[in-house]
Amino acid sequence: MPHCIVEYSQNLAQEVPPADWLEAVKSACVASTLFAETDIKLRSTPYKSFVTGGQEDAFVHVTVRLLSGRSLEQRQQLSHLVLESLTQFSLKNVSFSVEIGEMERESYAKTVVLS
Template sequence: MPHCIVEYSQNLDQEVPPADWLETVKKACLASGIFAESDVKLRGFPYKNFMTAGKEDAFVHVTIRMLSGRPVEQKRALAQQVLEALTQFSLVDVSYTVEVCEMERDTYARKVILS
């Protein structure tokens, strides 16, 4: 049940539609074999103001927040799979990063209200 947060520099909107970033991350998460499609939650956030080393360098950063307890090898493989999927767009002068973070099972609360 990962929460996938895709942050990116807004100047990339001209190159890749925001929905494509989300779809790419979702497909990579599903290809990992760790998650069911119904469990993957995605959000995208463009940043109008950004700097790296004093310059406006394009970036895409994906944070995958998942419940604790998985082996580090599995998390490392997931991060690498998402990173490789992002590079399919063949953009230049862009920095891609992926981070897998754990949400503590003991303190995570969830409630779904259906109609």
């Protein structure tokens, strides 16, 4: 756990390969010491159509969904580390944002089906 979802404007894929966004977010999650690397789930979604303030501005937004129980301080540190990891790329005119969301531990369900 956590589930990290990287949403980004498709025009950025020419400058930063999607795998690089995922690696940056994973590194930030590992640096937080809240998760084992093997527990981090990552995925990305490019957006072809997007408008911010009436303009087609480039963006990267990361949502990190984790089980409830972490302190506000831990969630703030994670948010800061992920944001820092995004800004390492030499991009201009891009909006970066990070959202930490909690999944209720009591109602979360998971199963792994193996062959």
